[in-house]
Amino acid sequence: MPPRASKRKSVPPNSSTVTSSDGRSVSNKAKTKGMEKIDRLFNTYANSSLGMIDPEGIEALCADLGVDYTDVRILMLAWKLKSEKQGYFTREEWQTGLKALGVDSLSKLKKALPELEKEVEKPSNYEDFYTYAFRYCLTEEKQKSVDIESICELLNLVLGVQFRPQVDSLVEYLKIQNDYKVINADQWINFLRFCKEISFPDLRNYDANQAWPLILDNFVEWMREKQS
């Protein structure tokens, strides 16, 4: 699970379920056979009073999947589920997501993870996933930026494999600079573009007169100073 941007547990989103008298959630939709299995899997991890899988449930899920909960694959799963709230899966998200994955059991889910990785890495999906990762960290209402600490971890998680040198330098810079205490969505998306477009580490084709966010201008200047 990606690090939470805030420690405070905020109100979970409304789930489209009605709690029955015995405490078990009942879906409004008609249950199909396949959906039954998915549903049952859901219930295994869900917090019954909330009617959705909460962070504890997710931790349990991870343990069962044999995946560390800070692993990027969980983030990818969240993306596939189109999960809105960090740390929580609603029944609907769970159902839609697992159906899209074509799995209805834990073992199938485990097997689907590598394929999911490949799917995410497809160029058409990757930018979407990348943007999603940032949004996922906006836990407060009306929150628009994420603190530097979390951004650094997120960068590592999301871009670390593909763009290791860039991420290392960028993270180093972000930690020592003072101009920005938070990163907004615009800056975030430009980090990816930077990694994709700019040759590294020579930074030969970087032009500060173009519309790169100022933070990247400063980063490049810092890098160049370091290199000389």
Place this chain on the structure above:
Amino acid sequence: MSNQKKRNFQIEAFKHRVVVDPKYAEKTWSVLEHAIHEIYNHNASGLSFEELYRNAYNMVLHKFGEKLYSGLVTTMTAHLKEISKSIEAAQGGLFLEELNRKWNDHNKALQMIRDILMYMDRTYIPNAHKTPVHELGLNLWRDNVIHSSKIQSRLLSMLLELVHKERTGEVIDRGLMRNIIKMLMDLGSSVYQEDFEKPFLEVSAEFYMGESQKFIECCDCGDYLKKAEIRLNEEIERVTHYLDVKSEVKITNVVEKEMIASHMMRLVHMENSGLVNMLLDDKYEDLGRMYNLFRRVPNGLSTIRDVMTSHLREIGKQLVTDAEKLKDPVEFVQRLLDEKDKYDNIISQAFCNDKTFQNALNSSFEYFINLNNRSPEFISLFVDDKLRKGLKGVSEEEVEIILDKVMMLFRYLQEKDVFEKYYKQHLAKRLLSGKTVSDDAERSLIVKLKTECGYQFTSKLEGMFTDMKTSQDTMQGFYSSHLELTDGPTLVVQVLTTGSWPTQPSITCNLPAEMSALCEKFRSYYLGTHTGRRLSWQTNMGTADIKATFGKGQKHELNVSTYQMCVLMLFNNADRLSYKEIEQATGIPASDLKRCLQSMACVKGKNVLRKEPMSKDIGEEDALLVNDKFTSKFYKVKIGTVVAQKETEPEKLETRQRVEEDRKPQIEAAIVRIMKSRRVLDHNNIIAEVTKQLQSRFLANPTEIKKRIESLIERDFLERDNNDRKLYRYLA
């Protein structure tokens, strides 16, 4: 014609055979030949024009034009060869004279011959495509005389020798030259050019190359230019006297190239006498001469302009970065104005008010004035000085002139908003202390600023004036409705509208009882007529006039600040007060209080208070007493003025910070305005447009603009285009 019977009337060609005497042509020709001889021998008087004409006419008529023509050619050629010999024989200077004489003779003869042969000229010659008589005569002269091997080169060298003689100062026979040259011109422009002009230009080029080399070694720039000008005029005069007018531009080009263009750089940069020295010494005549000469050659003027520009920039840079000169802002600005005047004069007197030079001057000033980021502050201080005292007793027109000059410097500023900030501060102080020399001058300057920068720039300044006027009216109203107060202390309140005046932190202090009561009455009066407003007393900006009587009975009227008044009034009820007591009683902040006490106890001539101990600084344990021994030769003593001064370092930083803060919303407003109308725009264009829009107030920093754009993106005013990262889109 009616269809009548065909008659047998026909006019037939004359079939009668005319027998022409075969010897007829011979006979006629010899008559004519003889005549030509006679003409050339100056014996024409004995000939009958009519008879000769008839003879020539008949020859042509009877188809003997060919014979006549060729005969003419032969005869004339023979004569010209004779003439040639006689010219060759002439010695020395007589050569040209002989040539000239023979030429005149030939022309006269040619004239007569042509008259005689006019019929042939008009009929046979055009039909047979032969050269007309007159032209033939000239060509034959050219071929047989001018281009004869013995004459051609001798002629040229004689002509060139004469020109050279004249150039070296000798007097020559110009009339003769003119005639010879005219002869060449008459023979055809190619003859003139080939046989004279081309070699003339070549020889002239060599001559002037040598001459210029000689001069440049031994003359300074001014003298050299004088000599060059003389030579140039000489050549022009030469042309008018005896050369073809078309040669003028060619020979002047030669002189310009050899004497000016080749040595341009060396002249301009000549040590101790070059352009820079001329500029420094205001040598208008030399500069004018240089301008007139250099404008004739390619890049001449641009060379002068470039050297002038770099010199100006150098001087200007020194001026604005010289720490010594920066100590006195008024002096600093005066020096700038003097420099501008100097160059304005140079351009008008020596450079014909050339616009390109004016532009170079302007761009240079703009360059170095903005090198020093305190220029806006200093210019405002200069104006402040003038409006306080500098313009006292100066006529209205002169005031206008000075203010116009200041405006001109203002135009060069890139950071006009910084000027505005300082100007506001200084104006406020002037208005509030009543220290302005002329209200008209103040208003005149505001009008000029408005014309230059628009209403927005000056609306607040005008607001300040309005406040002053309104306050006067308010005071009148106050006193007329409170007649019982006319005996007490006179209160003069200036009510300042917060937005128009420079922001001040409002610090209050404890006013003496008499004053605070009065102030309260005013407050209720004012709020009575202006409900919904809030008044806050700016005790750090006020002044007071106090009448004081000292130990030996000496009376003085003291003009002090409000703070000082508060302190002094305490001594009505106590002889001795400690620092702490004063601080507590008045509530004045410590640093201000210390300054205030210092000005009254430690300054010679203004020491109405005595301090124990007598040290220079105010210590927290000090005690203050009235200085009963205070003397001053003036009845009215001024202590503590609120004069505008050069800012201290921390103040400067603060002002600059405020200016930077003020710029942010302006940049954002510009960005939003532009994006709203353009909808989609790329990065570089936004930067360019924003910079342009804000140009009249300050030079916008591209990095700052970028920051503002990012801030606007964050606040969802703009977004980046999904595909092209460089494009921004306006979000309605």
